[in-house]
Amino acid sequence: MKSRQITVIANWKANLPPSEEVALAKAIAQEVGGALQAAGRPANLRLLLAPSALGLVPVASLLRREYPEAGVEVAAQDASLNSAGAFTGEIPADHLVGIAPAVLVGHSERRRDHAETDEVVGGKLARVVAAGLAPVLCLGDDLPNAEITARVTYVQAQCSAAFAAAERAGCSAAQLFASGLVIAYEPVWAIGSGNPASLAVAEAVASGLRNALNREELPVLYGGSVDAASAATWFGTRAVRTGLDGLLVGGASLSADRFAAIVRAALTVTEPA
Ligand code: PGA
Numbered sequence: 001m002k003s004r005q006i007t008v009i010a011n012w013k014a015n016l017p018p019s020e021e022v023a024l025a026k027a028i029a030q031e032v033g034g035a036l037q038a039a040g041r042p043a044n045l046r047l048l049l050a051p052s053a054l055g056l057v058p059v060a061s062l063l064r065r066e067y068p069e070a071g072v073e074v075a076a077q078d079a080s081l082n083s084a085g086a087f088t089g090e091i092p093a094d095h096l097v098g099i100a101p102a103v104l105v106g107h108s109e110r111r112r113d114h115a116e117t118d119e120v121v122g123g124k125l126a127r128v129v130a131a132g133l134a135p136v137l138c139l140g141d142d143l144p145n146a147e148i149t150a151r152v153t154y155v156q157a158q159c160s161a162a163f164a165a166a167e168r169a170g171c172s173a174a175q176l177f178a179s180g181l182v183i184a185y186e187p188v189w190a191i192g193s194g195n196p197a198s199l200a201v202a203e204a205v206a207s208g209l210r211n212a213l214n215r216e217e218l219p220v221l222y223g224g225s226v227d228a229a230s231a232a233t234w235f236g237t238r239a240v241r242t243g244l245d246g247l248l249v250g251g252a253s254l255s256a257d258r259f260a261a262i263v264r265a266a267l268t269v270t271e272p273a
Contacts, residue, residue, distance in 0.1 A: 006235075006266050007182060007221060007246035009048045009075055009136065010253030011104065012055070021055035022062055027256035029067035032263050036070065040272025046246075047263065048102055049253075050075040053091055060099045075102040075136065078110060081123045093124075093131035102134045102180075104248075106162065108142075108188045118158065122165020125181075129171045134180030136248070137162060139209075140224070144189035148201055152208035155185060159209055173213070182219045183209060184248040190224025192251060197224060199233060199244075206243050223248030228261035235265045 010028070012021060032047065049072060051059045060074040076099075080090035096103060105128060106121035116124075121137070128135040139162075141154040163173055185205045190197050206220035222234060226249045234247055246266070252258045 003044050003271055004243070004245055005044045005046060005219065006042075006270055007046045007048070007219065008263060008266050009050060009102075009104075009184075009221070009223075009246070009248045010259055011050045011077065011107075011223070011248055011250050012052065012254060013077070013109070013250060014052050015254055016052070016055070018052065018055040018058055021051040022058050024254070024256060025049055025051070025055075025059045025062055025072075026066070028259055029063060029070040029072055031256050031260035032072060033067060033070035035260060035264050035267060039267040039270065041071070042267065042270035043273040045263075045266060045270045047072045048075040049073075050077050050104060052077065056096070056099050073102070074100045075104060076100040077104050077107065079103045079105070079124055079128055079131075079133075081120055081127065083127070093127040093133060096133060097131055100133065102136055102182070103128045104184075105135045105137050107138045108140050108186060108191060112188075118161035119165045119168075121162045122167070122171075123169045125162060125166040125176060126169035126171035129166075129175055129179040129181075132179075134182065135176070136182045136184055136221075138184045138186050138223070138248070140186040140188050140191075142188035144187075148204045151187070151201060152204055155205050156208055156212045159183070160212065163213075177215065177218075182221060182245070184221040184223050185209075186223035186248060192225065194225050196226060196230055197222065199236075202244055210243070219245040221246045221248050223250070225251075226262065227252040228258045228265070231262040231265035232268075235269050237269060
């Protein structure tokens with residue numbers, strides 16, 4: 001059986017100025033580069049760093065110029081709903097081409113702080129796909145005390161609303177899947193709270209999404225208070241066998257040591273190239 005691709009994404013949000021993002025990328029590339037080499041450079045592990053908009057170009061250039069063998073790539077935290085043009089302050093997806101192969105879309109902080117509705121999220125998905133980039137669609141319930149089935153239903157509905165809006169913006173489900181779409185399940189109550197969802201919840205949501213979309217191979221990551229200690233659980237063989245495909249890491253990715261520990265946990269389930 002072909003092993004699943006494991007993806008680990010560092011989401012630095014707006015925590016650091018670009019000079020510190022470059023220093024952090026350097027420290028991560030050095031620590032992770034050694035670990036990857038020791039593990040035989042696994043072909044089924046993808047590592048992405050998502051700096052702020054200001055850090056995208058310097059971090060991407062650093063990784064390309066100084067650490068090409070580390071295989072660490074850059075992801076954008078967001079892209080504009082608009083194409084290139086008179087849109088002050090926006091970053092069109094087209095302009096990320098050659099810099100960031102993947103783009104987070106619909107992070108709950110964007111939904112909360114920038115009134116990003118499912119319609120906006122779907123429109124952004126369409127822009128990212130049209131630019132030839134891979135969207136990382138972030139979904140998550142804000143139901144801290146709900147039963148698992150309620151969470152699954154909520155996230156399925158959120159996903160279907162984003163897909164429907166993408167379709168209205170000219171991007172079919174088939175195009176979304178062909179783009180390299182990854183879904184990140186990030187329960188709102190788990191982000192930054194120190195209280196991650198249980199493996200059972202994350203697995204139920206992942207399989208609920210795959211069933212609803214009729215797509216067994218859909219990659220689903222988990223995000224929300226992942227740290228070095230919990231990464232071992234997330235990368236336990238059971239999680240990987242049943243289909244969690246990696247992690248989206250916020251706070252713990254702001255330290256090279258903590259992020260490298262998460263990558264080392266991922267390496268226990270990857271295979272040498
Ligand atoms: P956290 O953030 O790991 O700090 O909870 C995750 C995210 O928001 O992507």
